[in-house]
Amino acid sequence: MGMNAIEKILAKRSGQTVVKPGDVVMVDVDTAVSFDYGKPNIKKIHNPDMLVLLHDHVVPSPTLSAANGAKSLREFVAKFGIKNYFPVGRHGISHVLVAEEGLALPGNILVNGDSHTCSSGALNCLARGMGPSEMTYIICKGKTWYIVGPTTKIVLEGTLSEGVFPRDVIHYIAGQHGDFAGRNLEWYGPGLEAIGMDGRLTMATISAELSVEFSLFPYDKVLADYLDGRAKKPFEPSFPDDDAVYDQVITINLSEIEPQVVLPNKVAWNSKPISEVVGKHVDQAFIGSCANGRLSDFAIAAQVVKGKKVAEGTRFIITPGSQEVMRQAVKAGYVETLLEAGAVVTNSTCGACYGGHMGLLADGEVCITASTRNFKGRMGSAEAEIYMGSPATVAASAIAGVIADPRVALKVKELA
Amino acid sequence: MSNKKVTGKVWKFGSDINTDLVIPNFAIYMTREEQPAHCFVANRPGWVDEVQPGDILIAGTNFGVGSGRPIGDVFVDLGVFAVVAESFNGLGLRNCVNAGLASLPCKGILDAFDEGDIAEVDWGTGEVRNLTKGTTLTGQALPPEIQSIVEEGGVMAKLKKEGFVS
Numbered sequence A: 001m002g003m004n005a006i007e008k009i010l011a012k013r014s015g016q017t018v019v020k021p022g023d024v025v026m027v028d029v030d031t032a033v034s035f036d037y038g039k040p041n042i043k044k045i046h047n048p049d050m051l052v053l054l055h056d057h058v059v060p061s062p063t064l065s066a067a068n069g070a071k072s073l074r075e076f077v078a079k080f081g082i083k084n085y086f087p088v089g090r091h092g093i094s095h096v097l098v099a100e101e102g103l104a105l106p107g108n109i110l111v112n113g114d115s116h117t118c119s120s121g122a123l124n125c126l127a128r129g130m131g132p133s134e135m136t137y138i139i140c141k142g143k144t145w146y147i148v149g150p151t152t153k154i155v156l157e158g159t160l161s162e163g164v165f166p167r168d169v170i171h172y173i174a175g176q177h178g179d180f181a182g183r184n185l186e187w188y189g190p191g192l193e194a195i196g197m198d199g200r201l202t203m204a205t206i207s208a209e210l211s212v213e214f215s216l217f218p219y220d221k222v223l224a225d226y227l228d229g230r231a232k233k234p235f236e237p238s239f240p241d242d243d244a245v246y247d248q249v250i251t252i253n254l255s256e257i258e259p260q261v262v263l264p265n266k267v268a269w270n271s272k273p274i275s276e277v278v279g280k281h282v283d284q285a286f287i288g289s290c291a292n293g294r295l296s297d298f299a300i301a302a303q304v305v306k307g308k309k310v311a312e313g314t315r316f317i318i319t320p321g322s323q324e325v326m327r328q329a330v331k332a333g334y335v336e337t338l339l340e341a342g343a344v345v346t347n348s349t350c351g352a353c354y355g356g357h358m359g360l361l362a363d364g365e366v367c368i369t370a371s372t373r374n375f376k377g378r379m380g381s382a383e384a385e386i387y388m389g390s391p392a393t394v395a396a397s398a399i400a401g402v403i404a405d406p407r408v409a410l411k412v413k414e415l416a
Numbered sequence B: 001m002s003n004k005k006v007t008g009k010v011w012k013f014g015s016d017i018n019t020d021l022v023i024p025n026f027a028i029y030m031t032r033e034e035q036p037a038h039c040f041v042a043n044r045p046g047w048v049d050e051v052q053p054g055d056i057l058i059a060g061t062n063f064g065v066g067s068g069r070p071i072g073d074v075f076v077d078l079g080v081f082a083v084v085a086e087s088f089n090g091l092g093l094r095n096c097v098n099a100g101l102a103s104l105p106c107k108g109i110l111d112a113f114d115e116g117d118i119a120e121v122d123w124g125t126g127e128v129r130n131l132t133k134g135t136t137l138t139g140q141a142l143p144p145e146i147q148s149i150v151e152e153g154g155v156m157a158k159l160k161k162e163g164f165v166s
Helices: A005-013 A064-080 A094-100 A115-123 A132-141 A166-177 A190-194 A197-210 A221-227 A295-305 A323-331 A334-341 A391-400 A406-415 B071-077 B090-097 B144-151 B155-161
Strands: A024-028 A031-035 A051-054 A109-112 A126-129 A143-147 A151-157 A184-188 A214-216 A248-253 A260-262 A271-273 A284-287 A315-318 A366-370 A385-388 B005-012 B056-059 B082-085 B102-105 B118-122 B127-130 B135-138
Touching (some): A005 A126, A005 A184, A005 A214, A031 A094, A031 A132, A051 A064, A051 A094, A094 A109, A094 A115, A094 A197, A115 A126, A115 A214, A115 A221, A126 B090, A132 B090, A132 B155, A143 B144, A151 A190, A166 A197, A184 A197, A190 A221, A197 A221, A197 A295, A295 A315, A295 A323, A315 A334, A323 A334, A366 A391, B056 B118, B082 B118, B090 B102
Parallel strands (some): A031 A109, A109 A126, A151 A184, A151 A248, A184 A214, A284 A366, B005 B056, B082 B102
Antiparallel strands (some): A024 A143, A260 A271, A260 A385, B005 B118, B118 B127, B127 B135
């Protein structure tokens, strides 16, 4: 009986020939990513070259505590001689940065102290988030454990319609299938070929909201082209055996999906087609985070708002996922288009996505966001409501001042 | 008699109890000592004043969904002895186990208890008894390797003992 691509990585890195659902495996970790704060209590580390350290949630430091945390991170870098360190100025959201920098690689095991680490699954990299104490453990010992979960195979067929994006696909899955707690996702199908790396990274990132253990995309031409000249070291992709076992197969015809909006407070079993939620007033519209802070998100937002103005009574904030995304978005003219429309383009940071140091929601306010989560109180007041949509939906809503169908905005532009 | 058996009063919570409810965004950068006071302030204000050392948390599916915030530390500091949920988010489970908090996935747990019932949870075997109602059900005990992390008091205790951290 064959293994799927996830099981094959777990078997290889745990030194076993076969693993199956229910097994507990102790694996060697290839890469561990940590951010913002040093860990001054650590006396010895496993291997400085497995670490990637950076600043993302609180950058540049908005508080004295964050400033001292950043200082302790720099001290950690110096103390242990960490080469893969991204100081302020070369910063970015960890999941965006490790992809851009070719540090999350196919067939590798990567951990990170942030829950959206499954983002790197788009790179055929077996990646998941860890809590702070477990990150300390892995930094010290270079190992961790996994319980091998059953795997769902997602097969994408067909093509996305105009105005519908990968973000809508993952919302659709959350709405139709709920959470996948304790389970894995592997993504395949002819529909995937037309979805680029930015879209795959969005779907892999939001897999965290489906409570998956791992979300793994195949090593195909799209990924190979992306890694060409970018990968920092050689790698061995993981492919499923021909007789790989999947516990469940979900086939999705992309052409049948319309834009999907997630309603406030939770993600599983909580999305609706946009036609059922249009017209809801929004005080704030946000695009950013590890889910949608990439260049194509800026491109879509700029396309939707070009020549228009953000509605009175609505704030539109857009945050690049890295300094590199910012540089490219400036170069392509997207930033200028967004500023002309009245959007606020911010520094690269996790910032508004988690109610960090900016873009907070007041009591009773409504936000439409293309970031990662809609939990109660997530972006500020516990009395605020957070809806989630694709970057196109968010940009169209910013212009309309209400939740709006991006297909209308895009069509009007085509006719003009 | 298993040394992995705890008995306590039950607090019931629903499904999709997320990390941001346990540690709200405004409390993320507070010290560990300060954080527990803000647990569940958005969904159940006042609960932290009612929960007593030795109590047991019972929840629905997808418990602990969300971020890497160390939710286990908060429950340990509030004196919670065990969390039993219909299902756990993987990261939520790791953060409970790594804090040394007894954790047990158990299908049917929500229907088997009313709030205030007394539960006897054997997180070694997975057996859960409702001492108030006289009923028993069996959860899916975590593998022995994972249980041993709880027994050792969590990962930080282990690292300290081995001299990796101060």
